[in-house]
Amino acid sequence: MTTVTSKEGRVADAPTAAGRAANLPLRKRPIDIFFIVMFSLFSLTCIISDAIPTLGIPQTATTTNILAQWNYTYSSQYDPLYMHEPLWLRFITGTSAFVYLPFYILLIVCLAKGFNWIQLFSVIYATMIISLTAIPIFGVEFFGPVGERTPNPLVFLLYNGPYVLVPLLLLIRMRKPMPFTRRF
Numbered sequence: 189m190t191t192v193t194s195k196e197g198r199v200a201d202a203p204t205a206a207g208r209a210a211n212l213p214l215r216k217r218p219i220d221i222f223f224i225v226m227f228s229l230f231s232l233t234c235i236i237s238d239a240i241p242t243l244g245i246p247q248t249a250t251t252t253n254i255l256a257q258w259n260y261t262y263s264s265q266y267d268p269l270y271m272h273e274p275l276w277l278r279f280i281t282g283t284s285a286f287v288y289l290p291f292y293i294l295l296i297v298c299l300a301k302g303f304n305w306i307q308l309f310s311v312i313y314a315t316m317i318i319s320l321t322a323i324p325i326f327g328v329e330f331f332g333p334v335g336e337r338t339p340n341p342l343v344f345l346l347y348n349g350p351y352v353l354v355p356l357l358l359l360i361r362m363r364k365p366m367p368f369t370r371r372f
Contacts, residue, residue, distance in 0.1 A: 211302035211368040219361060219372050220299045226354045227299075231292045237262075238284040241273045266343045269328050269336040280321055288313070302368035314359035322352040 214220060240247060240259050247260040263271035270277070291313055298306035325348075329338045338344040361367060 208366060209369040211304070211366075212371065214300060214302070217302075217368065217371055219357075220368070223354070223358060223361070224296050224299050226350065227292045227296050230351070230354070231289055231296075234285050234289040234292070238281040238289075240281075241270070241278055242282040242285050244278075247271060247273070262347070266340050266347065267329070267338055269325070269332065269338075272336060276324070280325065283316075284321070288317075304366050304368055307362045307365065307367050310358055310362040314355040314362070317355040318352060318359075326352070 236255050237259055240253070240256050245251070245253055245256050247256045247263060249257070249260055249264075251257055251260070260271070291309070295306060295310065295313075297303070328336050329344055329348075330341065331337070361372060364370075
């Protein structure tokens with residue numbers, strides 16, 4: 189906000205051109221700094237984890253692709269569903285690699301710059317993650333057939349929980365218009 193001096197010499201905050209409150213600077217929005225860090229990490233994991241099964245790259249212990257080896261190491265110990273790569277899961281990982289990844293980059297920019305128009309897209313994204321990704325994957329991992337169920341639910345949740353909790357926090361963050369005019 190800008191300040192205006194009246195005839196009497198008093199200093200007051202002037203409203204922005206549209207009469208709305210001004211965005212807070214990023215340093216005063218620590219939750220958005222947290223989101224920038226998390227969605228930067230999510231961008232990397234889209235490339236490392238989600239692109240591999242989507243592109244049909246074999247996840248084996250003997251593959252020469254280092255990303256596929258990392259995926260195999262994780263999935264062979266904690267996530268047999270991911271190792272089996274059913275077709276429906278490839279659609280989910282494909283959405284992550286080729287739809288969510290560009291959104292993450294856009295979201296990071298909007299969070300840093302305070303572009304309030306990202307609010308609706310953030311709500312759509314968070315709703316998609318929770319309903320179209322978390323429910324089916326977590327459902328199979330915890331209640332699915334024995335060969336697809338995680339042998340170690342705690343480790344599975346430590347790896348995968350942030351991919352549901354962070355979008356849920358983003359959904360709460362974006363609950364009201366003009367999200368960057370407030371701390372949370």
